[in-house]
Structures are given as structure tokens and as C-alpha cells.
Amino acid sequence: MWEIIESNKRRALWLFIALFCVLVIFGALVGEVFLPAEQPFTGPGVWLGIGAAALLAAILGAIAYWAGDDIVMSVNKAILVTKQQHPQLYNIVEEMQIAAGLDRMPEVYIVVDDAMNAFATGIRPEKSAIAVTDGLVERLSRDELQGVIAHEMSHILNRDVLFMSFAGVLLGSITMASEGFLRGFFYSRGSRRGKLSGGRTHPVILLLTIAFAVLAPILARIFYFAISRRREYLADATAVRLTRYPLGLASALEKIAADSRDLGMYNRFTAPLFIVEPLVNRREARRSFFSIGSTHPPVEERIRILRTLTGAGFRDYQGAFMKVTKEATLIPERILRDKAAVPLRQPPPGDAQATEPTSEQKHRDIGDLLMATAGFLFLPCACGLKVKVPPTLGKASFPCPRCGRLLLLPSITTDAMHTRPEPAPEETVEDEPLFYERKSNGWESFACSCGNIINLSPLFRGRTMTCRRCGRKIMISYPY
Amino acid sequence: MIFGIFIVVLLLLAALLFIAVVAIYNRLVALRNRVKNAWSQIEVQLKRRHDLIPNLVETAKGYMQHERETFIRVTEARAKAMGAGSGSVKEVAQAETGLSEALTKFLLTVENYPELKANENFLRLQEELTSTENRIAYARQAYNDDVMALNNKIEMFPSNIIAGIFNFTKSDFFELEDKGERKAPQVKF
Numbered sequence: 001m002w003e004i005i006e007s008n009k010r011r012a013l014w015l016f017i018a019l020f021c022v023l024v025i026f027g028a029l030v031g032e033v034f035l036p037a038e039q040p041f042t043g044p045g046v047w048l049g050i051g052a053a054a055l056l057a058a059i060l061g062a063i064a065y066w067a068g069d070d071i072v073m074s075v076n077k078a079i080l081v082t083k084q085q086h087p088q089l090y091n092i093v094e095e096m097q098i099a100a101g102l103d104r105m106p107e108v109y110i111v112v113d114d115a116m117n118a119f120a121t122g123i124r125p126e127k128s129a130i131a132v133t134d135g136l137v138e139r140l141s142r143d144e145l146q147g148v149i150a151h152e153m154s155h156i157l158n159r160d161v162l163f164m165s166f167a168g169v170l171l172g173s174i175t176m177a178s179e180g181f182l183r184g185f186f187y188s189r190g191s192r193r194g195k196l197s198g199g200r201t202h203p204v205i206l207l208l209t210i211a212f213a214v215l216a217p218i219l220a221r222i223f224y225f226a227i228s229r230r231r232e233y234l235a236d237a238t239a240v241r242l243t244r245y246p247l248g249l250a251s252a253l254e255k256i257a258a259d260s261r262d263l264g265m266y267n268r269f270t271a272p273l274f275i276v277e278p279l280v281n282r283r284e285a286r287r288s289f290f291s292i293g294s295t296h297p298p299v300e301e302r303i304r305i306l307r308t309l310t311g312a313g314f315r316d317y318q319g320a321f322m323k324v325t326k327e328a329t330l331i332p333e334r335i336l337r338d339k340a341a342v343p344l345r346q347p348p349p350g351d352a353q354a355t356e357p358t359s360e361q362k363h364r365d366i367g368d369l370l371m372a373t374a375g376f377l378f379l380p381c382a383c384g385l386k387v388k389v390p391p392t393l394g395k396a397s398f399p400c401p402r403c404g405r406l407l408l409l410p411s412i413t414t415d416a417m418h419t420r421p422e423p424a425p426e427e428t429v430e431d432e433p434l435f436y437e438r439k440s441n442g443w444e445s446f447a448c449s450c451g452n453i454i455n456l457s458p459l460f461r462g463r464t465m466t467c468r469r470c471g472r473k474i475m476i477s478y479p480y
Numbered sequence: 481m482i483f484g485i486f487i488v489v490l491l492l493l494a495a496l497l498f499i500a501v502v503a504i505y506n507r508l509v510a511l512r513n514r515v516k517n518a519w520s521q522i523e524v525q526l527k528r529r530h531d532l533i534p535n536l537v538e539t540a541k542g543y544m545q546h547e548r549e550t551f552i553r554v555t556e557a558r559a560k561a562m563g564a565g566s567g568s569v570k571e572v573a574q575a576e577t578g579l580s581e582a583l584t585k586f587l588l589t590v591e592n593y594p595e596l597k598a599n600e601n602f603l604r605l606q607e608e609l610t611s612t613e614n615r616i617a618y619a620r621q622a623y624n625d626d627v628m629a630l631n632n633k634i635e636m637f638p639s640n641i642i643a644g645i646f647n648f649t650k651s652d653f654f655e656l657e658d659k660g661e662r663k664a665p666q667v668k669f
Contacts, residue, residue, distance in 0.1 A: 087607055091610075091614075094611070094615065095618055096618075098521060098615050098618045098622065101622050142610070146614075
């Protein structure tokens with residue numbers, strides 16, 4: 001375990017030095033272009049350029065170090081939770097803290113978002129935190145949630161957050177500097193350039209600088225992403241080592257991969273932090289050429305590695321990794337010191353079949369989904385039948401096709417929901433939250449007090465939702 | 481002259497040897513402290529389990545009047561485990577294994593009482609118990625890893641010489657006796 005952390009540190013240091021060298025060389029070239037000397041690279045321009053580049057990196061680095069965690073949390077609208085508010089989530093984090101042997105318990109945050117994702121922060125180790133989305137907590141079982149938390153704990157344990165943040169800062173500096181240079185260069189073409197020092201830029205240096213400005217950010221990004229992907233695998237390996245139960249993480253990743261919701265607060269700077277790529281279409285595009293530009297390895301490969309594991313040691317993960325990805329080693333052989341086999345925990349009996357829906361059920365769910373998008377309403381009847389009402393019905397009530405009981409359409413007629421553009425004024429005044437009690441596990445519809453029909457899918461497990469039309473909060477309760 | 485060089489070389493070698501001994505000694509102490517720390521972590525979690533049981537029994541009693549035997553078994557196992565608290569690693573492990581067995585039987589009995597399983601207070605305690613069992617398992621995992629590191633150092637050359645001089649002793653692994661009870665009691669609702 002400790003050897004991995006050491007090797008991680010060393011590797012991160014190299015990434016760091018490489019990116020910093022790129023930045024410094026770039027600074028020198030830019031300085032030379034704007035303040036050319038008689039003999040190339042002898043004037044003050046070079047040093048000014050280097051100084052400016054280093055200053056840029058230092059400022060961004062200082063911001064990341066002192067305020068980075070808070071920025072990430074507020075960008076993602078994460079809310080700090082206590083043990084009283086969410087005992088199970090809190091317990092799981094504590095368990096993983098014990099397994100990881102960390103001195104300090106990371107803070108636990110919840111992101112109010114129906115998408116399924118999680119991330120860890122903690123540039124300063126004493127301020128580490130783990131955040132999970134609402135959707136994740138609601139839809140994962142205890143073992144699956146534990147797998148995800150273990151993965152995030154591994155990022156903290158392996159110091160991934162620290163190094164990736166600073167590497168990200170350098171990457172950002174390079175991108176900013178090159179964009180600034182290209183813009184400044186083409187704006188000031190021929191006017192002020194070269195007049196400050198009286199010299200003229202050597203054309204070769206000029207070409208070199210432009211090429212550098214175009215290529216450096218791209219190459220730095222590819223380099224950064226390659227390391228970021230590797231760290232995801234390593235965090236998976238460490239998570240297995242912590243929990244001794246790869247099936248939990250594997251099935252969590254399966255559920256997350258099957259989920260089609262994008263994270264609301266997408267931000268390309270925080271994207272590498274998450275357990276899976278937050279945007280679904282990016283996740284889908286992984287197989288294409290552009291996969292070198294993605295921050296995360298393909299989820300399928302991660303799942304396949306986890307499913308084929310026969311032991312919880314790093315050596316086992318290494319073997320499965322090489323078999324699945326056909327890539328060379330993930331962890332250098334010389335640091336793989338744990339020779340002893342690390343046994344896996346067995347899955348609890350009867351777990352697998354409980355979560356697997358039958359094919360008939362799946363067909364029905366797909367049909368329901370299509371109908372929901374076509375504007376159908378779903379009314380659960382007391383006899384147990386789920387009645388699907390076409391949007392063209394035009395009646396306020398109708399008999400149930402199975403038991404004949406008279407069913408009322410939810411409070412407002414179907415055509416009103418298309419014609420009434422705004423809620424009535426007296427309704428907007430009342431500010432009390434609305435309540436809706438769910439009746440079944442299936443599709444359900446109800447009308448908001450503004451008349452907007454709201455469909456709830458079987459997967460919806462949130463506690464609150466917002467009406468799309470009037471923006472009112474509706475509390476959803478689950479009495480069953 | 482030659483004698484002088486000889487003395488200097490000898491002194492240098494002695495200094496090097498001294499540094500090596502100090503380094504190995506410090507490493508051994510660090511490892512031993514890590515084992516101690518890991519053990520106290522296990523003790524914290526075991527105490528957590530002991531504290532949880534009276535609550536659990538109290539909540540369940542109202543629903544399970546005909547299971548006096550089960551309750552007595554759990555309470556006795558708990559008392560025994562608490563008594564073993566100051567003993568050696570082996571004794572503690574043995575007593576805790578007994579408690580784990582009693583708890584597993586108790587949780588299996590709970591299966592027959594649907595009202596109890598629906599009780600919110602009991603569900604909360606159930607989650608706490610699951611978590612505590614996990615914590616014990618993970619603390620044990622960390623402890624055993626640390627013991628392995630220490631024992632390796634004590635046995636391997638050259639640190640075994642220094643370990644012998646300064647009386648470092650190997651630590652016991654914390655192993656639960658019955659393989660069947662290794663798992664945390666899993667109860668499906």
C-alpha cells in the first residue's frame with residue numbers, strides 16, 4: 001500500500017517537472033518574441049517571459065491550494081452532511097477511513113443532483129472531503145456505495161487530488177499563456193512588436209514559438225489525461241484492496257454507466273475529479289479516436305477488470321488489467337512487494353438475482369418510457385393496474401379497463417396543460433411546499449397546483465423535485 | 481601515517497554502522513507503534529459493538545418475548561468479550577468470535593419477526609451494527625497488515641539482529657477462529 005503511494009508521488013513529481021519545464025520554455029520563447037535581443041536569448045525578454053510564466057503558475061497554484069477545495073464544492077453546489085442527517089453514508093465513509101488507516105475523517109458532502117456521480121477533494125490533506133450525488137445515494141445498495149466511497153478514499157490516500165490539482169494548474173497556465181500569446185501576437189502584428197528594444201525577432205524563433213503555442217496545450221492535455229486515466233485504474237485497485245470486495249464497485253459502476261442523466265453542474269475543470277465522466281455523451285464517445293482526450297478510462301473496461309479479479313492484492317489487479325486492456329503494466333513490478341495473497345470477500349447469498357430485472361419487466365419499462373415521452377399519463381388504479389392515458393383523451397374521468405372503477409384525471413384537463421402559459425397569480429403567492437405521496441414503484445403522474453402534469457419514473461427516488469412550469473418545490477414521500 | 485588513516489577509516493566505519501543501527505531501530509519502533517495504534521483502533525470498534533448490544537436487545541425484547549434464550553446467549557457472550565478486553569490478542573479474538581456467533585444467531589431469529597424488522601429504531605441499530613462489524617473487519621485488516629510488516633522486519637536480516645538486541649517481540653495476528661464467522665452477519669430485509 002505504502003509503496004504505491006510513494007511511487008505515485010514520484011510519478012506525479014515527474015509530471016509536475018515536465019509541465020513546469022514546458023511552461024518555462026514557453027515563457028522564454030514568448031519573451032524573446034516580444035522583446036527580441038541582438039543575440040537570440042540574451043536580452044531581458046527571456047527572463048521577463050520566464051518570470052511571467054512562473055508568476056502565473058504561482059498565482060493559480062496559490063488559489064488552488066488555499067481556496068481550491070471550497071471552489072470545487074461551491075461550483076458543484078455540495079452540501080455538508082452530518083452523521084444525524086445521513087447515518088449510513090457517514091458510517092461507510094468512517095469504515096473506509098479505518099480501512100485506509102487515515103488519521104482524519106474526510107468531510108462528507110452531498111451534491112443535490114439526480115445524476116449518479118461522486119468525487120473527492122483535499123489539496124490539503126487535513127481538509128479532505130468526499131462528495132456524492134443524491135442520485136447515487138438513493139439508487140445504490142450499501143455494498144455498492146461502499147465501493148464508490150472506497151474509490152474516492154483511494155484518491156485521497158494516493159494523494160491524487162493534490163497532484164492532479166497542481167498538474168491541472170500548470171496545464172491551465174500553459175493553456176492561458178498560449179491563448180494570451182496567440183491573441184496578443186495577431187492583434188499587435190507589425191505595430192508595436194519589436195520596437196521596444198529595437199531588435200527584430202528571428203523568424204525561426206517566431207515560427208517555433210507559434211508552433212509551441214499551438215501544440216503545447218494539446219500535448220500537455222494528452223499527457224495529463226493519460227495520467228488521470230491511469231490514476232482511475234489505480235484508485236480502483238486500491239479500493240479493492242481496501243474493501244476486499246470488487247463486486248460492489250463493479251455493480252456500482254454498472255448502475256452508473258446505465259444511468260443516462262448528465263450532471264447538472266458540469267464544469268470541465270472539475271470533470272477529472274469524478275468517479276466517471278459526468279457527461280453521458282462523452283462517456284459514450286470513449287471508443288473513438290478522441291479517447292486519448294478523455295479524463296476517464298472506459299467504464300466497461302474497469303468493470304471487466306473488477307469482475308475478473310480473483311484476489312484483492314495489487315498483483316491480482318495488475319494481472320486482470322493487463323488481460324483486459326492489453327496494455328503494459330499499471331504498477332511497476334519492483335514496487336509490487338506484497339507477495340502474500342489477499343483473499344476476497346464472498347458476495348452475500350441471494351444478492352445477484354434480487355437486483356436483476358426479468359426481460360419482461362425490462363420490455364415493459366421501455367414501453368413506459370416511450371409513452372412518457374409521448375405525453376401519456378400514468379394513473380395507478382386501486383386494483384393494481386397501471387392505466388396509461390393518451391394525451392388526446394379529452395375527458396375528465398374514465399372507467400378503469402380492468403375493474404371498472406371510475407378514475408379521475410389529475411386535477412386539470414389535458415389540453416389545459418398545453419394552452420395555459422403561466423400559473424395563475426394567486427397560486428404564485430402561496431409559498432408553502434407541496435407534498436406528493438407515492439403510491440407504487442412504477443410510473444406515476446400528478447398535477448402540480450399550477451396545473452403542470454409531472455411524471456415520476458420508477459427510478460425516481462429523490463425527496464424533492466421542482467415543477468418545470470412554476471418552479472415550486474414539491475416534497476415526495478415514500479410511504480411504502 | 482598509515483596508522484592514522486587506519487584509525488580514520490575505522491572511525492568512519494563505526495559511524496556508518498551506528499547510523500545504520502539507529503535507522504533500523506527507529507524503523508522497528510515506528511512499526512511497533514503502528515501495530516499498537518492499529519490495535520487500539522480495533523479496541524475502539526470492539527467497545528462500540530459492546531455498547532451497541534444492550535440497545536439492540538432492549539429494542540428487540542418488546543417484539544421477541546419467546547426468545548429469552550437468544551437474549552441470554554448474546555448478553556453472556558458480550559459480558560465474556562468485555563471481560564477478555566484486557567487479555568492477550570488471542571483471548572480477545574476468541575471471546576469476540578463467540579460474540580459474533582451469538583449475534584449472527586440473534587439476527588437470524590429476527591427474521592421471524594416482521595414487525596421488529598419494520599421498527600425504525602431497530603433499523604437504525606441494525607445499520608449501526610452492520611457498520612460496526614465492517615469497522616471491526618477493516619480495523620482487523622489494517623492491524624494484520626501492520627503486524628505482518630513488523631514481524632517481517634523482526635525476522636529478516638539484518639534488522640533481526642537489532643530486534644534481538646533490543647528485545648522486539650513478534651505480535652500476534654488478530655484472527656477469528658471459525659472461518660464461517662469471518663463475514664459480518666448479513667441480514668437481508
